[in-house]
Amino acid sequence: MTAAPAAPDTADDARARPAIVFEAVTKALGGRTILDRLDLEVPPGRFVVLIGPSGCGKTTTLKLVNRLESPDGGRVLVDGEDIARRDAVELRRGIGYVIQSGGLFPHWTVRDNIATVPRLLGWPRSRIRARIEELVGLLRLPADHIGRYPHQLSGGQQQRVGIARALAADPPILLMDEPFSALDPVTRLELQDEIKEIQQRTGKTVVFVTHDVDEAIKLATDIALLNAGRLACFGSPRQVTAAQAGSFTYDFLGGGAIGLRRLALEQVADRARSPGPGAPGRGGPQVAADASLREALSAMLEHGADRLSVVDAAGRPVGTLGWSDLAPR
Amino acid sequence: MSAAEAGGGGRLGRAAMLPALLTGWLVLLWALPHAGPLFAGLAPAGAPAVYTRSPLLMLALNHLLLVGVACTIALGLGLGTAIAVTRGAGAAFRPLVESLVALGQTIPPVAVLALAVPMIGFGAVPTIVALVLYGLLPVLQTALAAFDGTPPQLKEAAAGMGLSSGQMLRQLELPLAAPLVLAALRTSAATAMGTATIGSVVGASTLGDPIIAGLVGSNPAFVVEGCIAVAATAIAVDAVLRQLERASRRR
Numbered sequence: 001m002t003a004a005p006a007a008p009d010t011a012d013d014a015r016a017r018p019a020i021v022f023e024a025v026t027k028a029l030g031g032r033t034i035l036d037r038l039d040l041e042v043p044p045g046r047f048v049v050l051i052g053p054s055g056c057g058k059t060t061t062l063k064l065v066n067r068l069e070s071p072d073g074g075r076v077l078v079d080g081e082d083i084a085r086r087d088a089v090e091l092r093r094g095i096g097y098v099i100q101s102g103g104l105f106p107h108w109t110v111r112d113n114i115a116t117v118p119r120l121l122g123w124p125r126s127r128i129r130a131r132i133e134e135l136v137g138l139l140r141l142p143a144d145h146i147g148r149y150p151h152q153l154s155g156g157q158q159q160r161v162g163i164a165r166a167l168a169a170d171p172p173i174l175l176m177d178e179p180f181s182a183l184d185p186v187t188r189l190e191l192q193d194e195i196k197e198i199q200q201r202t203g204k205t206v207v208f209v210t211h212d213v214d215e216a217i218k219l220a221t222d223i224a225l226l227n228a229g230r231l232a233c234f235g236s237p238r239q240v241t242a243a244q245a246g247s248f249t250y251d252f253l254g255g256g257a258i259g260l261r262r263l264a265l266e267q268v269a270d271r272a273r274s275p276g277p278g279a280p281g282r283g284g285p286q287v288a289a290d291a292s293l294r295e296a297l298s299a300m301l302e303h304g305a306d307r308l309s310v311v312d313a314a315g316r317p318v319g320t321l322g323w324s325d326l327a328p329r
Numbered sequence: 330m331s332a333a334e335a336g337g338g339g340r341l342g343r344a345a346m347l348p349a350l351l352t353g354w355l356v357l358l359w360a361l362p363h364a365g366p367l368f369a370g371l372a373p374a375g376a377p378a379v380y381t382r383s384p385l386l387m388l389a390l391n392h393l394l395l396v397g398v399a400c401t402i403a404l405g406l407g408l409g410t411a412i413a414v415t416r417g418a419g420a421a422f423r424p425l426v427e428s429l430v431a432l433g434q435t436i437p438p439v440a441v442l443a444l445a446v447p448m449i450g451f452g453a454v455p456t457i458v459a460l461v462l463y464g465l466l467p468v469l470q471t472a473l474a475a476f477d478g479t480p481p482q483l484k485e486a487a488a489g490m491g492l493s494s495g496q497m498l499r500q501l502e503l504p505l506a507a508p509l510v511l512a513a514l515r516t517s518a519a520t521a522m523g524t525a526t527i528g529s530v531v532g533a534s535t536l537g538d539p540i541i542a543g544l545v546g547s548n549p550a551f552v553v554e555g556c557i558a559v560a561a562t563a564i565a566v567d568a569v570l571r572q573l574e575r576a577s578r579r580r
């Protein structure tokens with residue numbers, strides 16, 4: 001054996017290897033080609049949101065990852081390995097899966113529902129119990145609800161249980177198919193914040209399907225727009241909202257309202273000026289420093305003001321934001 | 330809190346009802362043979378008013394055994410067949426199986442006995458064959474409908490989490506089907522309670538004994554006594570199965 005040159009940094013390799021790869025994947029359903037040589041690469045630790053017109057194959061794309069569907073052509077790799085060569089059942093136990101609604105077992109309590117995959121994996125009882133407790137806290141479920149049956153929970157709580165169940169065995173990949181679309185706007189915003197925070201904290205790879213463009217822009221590190229069986233675009237919310245007028249991407253992401261969506265991506269703090277002589281006095285309209293420019297615009301319209309006083313979390317004025325500061329830079 | 334207590338009280342009341350009903354049934358079967366004066370008006374002059382050739386309680390237990398064995402076989406066979414024809418290669422046989430079982434149902438019980446006796450002889454066995462034949466259809470049809478009715482998004486979620494097909498059957502499909510199948514079994518058992526009396530014709534000892542004896546000997550008192558015993562036993566069986574069904578629904 002010869003002395004090996006400097007060993008490659010294996011940790012770096014693992015980080016660089018995409019979590020999920022679609023290689024020229026073709027899929028036909030009911031005699032129609034749904035996916036047509038789709039190429040898609042999901043780097044690990046990213047929050048990829050899949051959007052596209054209804055029926056374009058978003059759900060099918062997710063199901064190709066956990067082998068609920070199999071490709072007619074091309075291959076899907078998870079963690080560098082062609083999943084067609086892996087045992088489907090074992091593959092699925094390592095991938096969290098959340099569907100829109102109705103996915104909880106009605107004859108099992110919250111506790112049993114959450115414990116599904118850990119039990120399949122044969123975890124010891126004490127470890128399962130500890131994990132359930134942890135997840136109930138993480139998803140803000142009332143602790144006394146774990147003995148309840150799904151029909152005794154609100155829709156939002158059911159969805160929290162669905163997410164807890166998908167996270168139970170700590171899978172590195174989480175697939176979510178329109179998980180919040182059946183919820184009221186308040187609960188939806190709450191759960192969006194929570195799933196984003198959980199993803200950032202745990203570094204899981206998430207592939208999330210929605211048809212709500214605002215939800216996509218809020219959650220995504222990367223947006224994948226699917227159209228006619230292929231990727232129409234893939235990039236950060238900032239990149240995709242910068243699409244050329246007249247393109248499919250531009251139209252899908254809001255057309256005439258795309259400017260508002262761009263505003264949603266920027267924080268007031270980044271545009272605020274230090275308080276000058278023209279600053280509005282106390283009692284004038286205010287906006288939080290961590291609000292988005294879109295919220296600032298809304299406040300200006302609401303108060304009929306072209307200048308807002310910017311305040312920090314404690315309510316202290318830290319600057320001002322004027323109408324002209326909203327313009328793209 | 331008060332609602333929960335009230336619910337608990339209701340359940341307690343219901344739980345106490347079953348033992349009371351079963352006790353009533355035992356007392357009735359014990360008392361009937363001593364109720365000669367009550368039936369005396371129905372019996373022809375000089376004939377006994379109550380059936381004494383064998384104890385009513387023993388006939389009832391034998392009757393229950395026949396029905397129990399037949400229902401167990403019908404449940405096992407019906408459920409097993411439903412499982413087999415709702416997955417994999419078995420699906421091809423589903424139409425055939427459904428027609429066969431429906432056909433079996435159309436043959437009258439007396440004909441089944443008449444055909445079975447020359448082949449398997451007198452006694453309990455031909456009776457059980459006939460009872461199974463009639464018990465099978467409701468169980469099979471209900472199990473098929475229940476499996477068809479398992480919500481697809483539940484099956485998808487189950488598969489997506491990595492349940493094998495066996496685990497999906499045991500942990501999802503069977504528990505969801507259980508209350509429906511048990512309800513069907515209750516129907517089968519009720520029919521079987523009546524049909525089993527005909528077993529007495531071919532030498533099975535059942536609560537049909539007094540009825541047949543009464544018919545043969547032109548003694549309506551025996552017929553009435555037998556019918557009361559059969560009806561009471563059928564009600565007791567129904568109550569037990571209802572309780573079982575309720576328990577399966579709770580989980």
Ligand SMILES: Nc1ncnc2c1ncn2[C@@H]1O[C@H](COP(=O)(O)OP(=O)(O)OP(=O)(O)O)[C@@H](O)[C@H]1O
Pocket residue numbers: 029030031034052053054055056057058059060061211
């Ligand atoms: N089992 C099936 N048989 C035939 N066609 C199917 C089947 N499943 C899906 N399809 C079709 O395949 C296409 C893609 O379906 P898919 O569910 O992936 O779309 P989607 O992008 O998730 O749509 P939506 O936004 O409405 O959820 C649709 O046109 C659908 O009608």
Ligand SMILES: [Mg+2]
Pocket residue numbers: 058059060177
């Ligand atoms: Mg879909």
